[in-house]
Amino acid sequence: MALRPIPAVPAETSKRTPARKGLRFLQNAKKPETVQRILLTAERMFAERGLAGARIDEIAADAKVNKALLYYYFGSKRELHRHVLERLFALLLTSVEAGRQNKGSPKENLLGYVNGYFDFVSRHPNYPRLVQREVMECGKHLAWIVDNYLRPLHQRLARAVERGITAGEFRRVDAQHTVTTLIAMTTFYFAAAPLLSELWGRDALHPRAVEGRRRAILDFLEHGLFRARTRSR
Amino acid sequence: MALRPIPAVPAETSKRTPARKGLRFLQNAKKPETVQRILLTAERMFAERGLAGARIDEIAADAKVNKALLYYYFGSKRELHRHVLERLFALLLTSVEAGRQNKGSPKENLLGYVNGYFDFVSRHPNYPRLVQREVMECGKHLAWIVDNYLRPLHQRLARAVERGITAGEFRRVDAQHTVTTLIAMTTFYFAAAPLLSELWGRDALHPRAVEGRRRAILDFLEHGLFRARTRSR
């Protein structure tokens, strides 16, 4: 049943991230497909079992390379994990960047963010589990992620909500909690997809199920946040 | 700041779960407080770092017992982990059982569940992280948890939603997705509490913050689910 592992999805853009010193594969990269295969396999494993639970041997075997190659490219398990995360965060940022529209009403603006985030996560279903894992342990690693990636996103969303409130399009809600709820509705669904598949007896990541989820979120959002002419307050 | 570990909370009832054969501490239990201390420490560690990430030596040291005592009582790391989970599930079931009210309108009924779940989670903030960890990996362990604990709960909630719809009190929403959203709004908040604390610069588990979250959820629920006279559809 739907408890098969969730495959990692490669980057949609062929151009790679700018060079980082000390990392061979980003400088010359004669065979980028191997590095990709390692990254995608690692993404899947880390999402499923976490940094501590994933096994280097298994990642190497699944990626069909010798495990020494992981060290040749990434230096250590932690570094590999960091690269998996950073790759996804970079994709998320560009994805959200692409989906935003500064013109348009606050409602259209917010819906752009919500749909953008939902699109990204449905294209990268491992992302929520990887981030959830980071977010659940209170280490300094977390602070770094928050400062560099999550806080900017949350602040944008919060501002979008506040603009909607001052424009009178949204109800007078708590912006912080509303953003949390928005993120939760998408993130939880994909992070708990194995559970929901088991629970419903059908694959929660099937495209039809995913679109159903999107509709449910937009519906809830519509009647939970937006002030319509026919509704009070 | 708010990145301190989240303490585990002991059972509210003094009576223990019925005896299981093969487990010394449940049969005679001359010093139940030691067993409790082990369980609560393990709960905190497993929530923070997961089964694979938590260290037996560290749990023993934090619980101020000799490591051999963990094996004396629980036999293995996995068994200890299983007991931590089962203890919490048992508490959850009794807690939800206590909070339900079959009389009353569908709305009151559903609110009873939502508040009951919220109360339980806010009293046991480690629960969401422990369960989230289980739910994210697709093992057979998951199927067992779902069948025994999660499915019954979800079904009750789904029926509560459906009754509200047929009674005309709720909008005509998808019951499954609505339940998922209800669970998500509470679960995600507490599971991601370390993140939110970091993000907001204040402790997300502080009682005032927790009550703020409850209000936000109920508000969202009110305007997202319930059909009011003044609202359309």
Place this chain on the structure above:
DNA sequence: GCGGTTTAACTAAACGGTTAGTCTAGTCGG
């Protein structure tokens, strides 16, 4: 074009630190 050199990609196998789990010998309170 051709031998020789370099370099990136990759491997087999060992190495060694960590850690779950065990054992012994014993203490202490009732």
Place this chain on the structure above:
DNA sequence: CCGACTAGACTAACCGTTTAGTTAAACCGC
């Protein structure tokens, strides 16, 4: 005496990491 518990040494396996190579292609002077 017995059951709860400790101190701490110990083991065996697991698993991250390293080493010491091999292969193949690109490069280069002639």
